[in-house]
Amino acid sequence: MLVAVPGADQWIVADRGGRGFALPLPVVVRVTPSPRICEAPLLPTGYVGVIEFEGQAVPVWDPYPETGDFMWGATVIIAQVGDSELLGLLSDAPPRIQTGGVLVSDEELAAAAAPAAASPTKADEDVDWSVGPVVKAKPIALPVLPIGPMWDKVVRFAGHPVPVLDPACFTLLPNS
Amino acid sequence: MPEVPAGHGSSTPPFFLILRAAGYTFALPGNAVSGVVEASQDALLELGVGEGGGDLTYLDAHQVFRGGRAGGRFARYAAVVVSASGTKRVALGVDTPGRVAPASDAKVLGFPMLLRNGANKMLAGFLKSGTDLAVLLDPERLAEKG
Numbered sequence: 001m002l003v004a005v006p007g008a009d010q011w012i013v014a015d016r017g018g019r020g021f022a023l024p025l026p027v028v029v030r031v032t033p034s035p036r037i038c039e040a041p042l043l044p045t046g047y048v049g050v051i052e053f054e055g056q057a058v059p060v061w062d063p064y065p066e067t068g069d070f071m072w073g074a075t076v077i078i079a080q081v082g083d084s085e086l087l088g089l090l091s092d093a094p095p096r097i098q099t100g101g102v103l104v105s106d107e108e109l110a111a112a113a114a115p116a117a118a119s120p121t122k123a124d125e126d127v128d129w130s131v132g133p134v135v136k137a138k139p140i141a142l143p144v145l146p147i148g149p150m151w152d153k154v155v156r157f158a159g160h161p162v163p164v165l166d167p168a169c170f171t172l173l174p175n176s
Numbered sequence: 177m178p179e180v181p182a183g184h185g186s187s188t189p190p191f192f193l194i195l196r197a198a199g200y201t202f203a204l205p206g207n208a209v210s211g212v213v214e215a216s217q218d219a220l221l222e223l224g225v226g227e228g229g230g231d232l233t234y235l236d237a238h239q240v241f242r243g244g245r246a247g248g249r250f251a252r253y254a255a256v257v258v259s260a261s262g263t264k265r266v267a268l269g270v271d272t273p274g275r276v277a278p279a280s281d282a283k284v285l286g287f288p289m290l291l292r293n294g295a296n297k298m299l300a301g302f303l304k305s306g307t308d309l310a311v312l313l314d315p316e317r318l319a320e321k322g
Binding site for chain 2: 044050052055081085170171
């Protein structure tokens with residue numbers, strides 16, 4: 001069982017279909033490798049079924065359903081949604097714990113989401129002539145956040161941006 | 177399997193019937209199932225059920241649970257589900273004749289509120305039998321579909 005260290009900046013970083021997502025470690029209750037997922041019909045969008053966890057049926061949600069069907073042996077990360085509700089998040093492989101995450105500012109997110117500026121790109125701008133013909137390292141582009149109230153932040157780990165999931169927002173979703 | 181009168185008298189069924197339909201594993205309370213009928217080799221199940229009586233309606237599992245068109249796949253078996261009043265009967269086309277799970281070995285898990293919507297009211301919860309989980313159907317809601 002994963003244990004959050006109070007005051008420490010710890011995140012769970014997982015992967016689904018080659019796309020990452022991050023959760024603050026304190027909201028994670030358990031990581032269950034290869035649980036038996038009971039698929040169910042007529043569920044709200046994104047949900048694939050349930051797993052049994054400590055005597056209750058816990059919904060399993062696929063962060064990126066457009067990446068295709070999940071495989072047997074997938075990992076489910078169980079997170080606290082409200083006071084008593086739990087939610088399982090599908091991951092292709094066991095997640096890792098990372099520290100040192102820096103949240104991307106709202107301004108930077110808004111700028112990344114805006115259409116590209118009309119300034120022409122010159123090849124020279126990519127080269128640092130002060131030290132010679134060295135190509136400048138470009139910042140890694142921010143990922144496009146999926147639509148939904150649970151996706152509103154991005155955290156960077158050593159320059160690599162990862163969308164952040166907020167499980168508490170799942171109670172705000174209309175169960176269409 | 178011959179049909180027997182379904183009894184809803186006790187709230188706790190003595191067993192659950194576990195079956196597969198439309199790619200899902202379902203469970204039905206044993207006291208709401210009067211039997212499982214099997215199609216003969218040269219007759220479609222839907223037609224056979226239709227001849228059984230005016231109060232028995234055939235439900236195509238693919239249509240009900242996957243929103244598909246009726247008749248897309250012809251089920252070989254049908255579980256006959258009876259409402260508590262006994263006035264409504266539906267034959268749910270299924271892929272397997274089903275197996276019995278004694279209630280003493282099974283545990284009903286509540287349906288999570290996060291998953292509830294207007295379309296899935298016939299899902300009553302989940303049944304854990306051994307290490308297996310199945311979607312527990314509400315026979316009353318299912319009978320209303322008929």
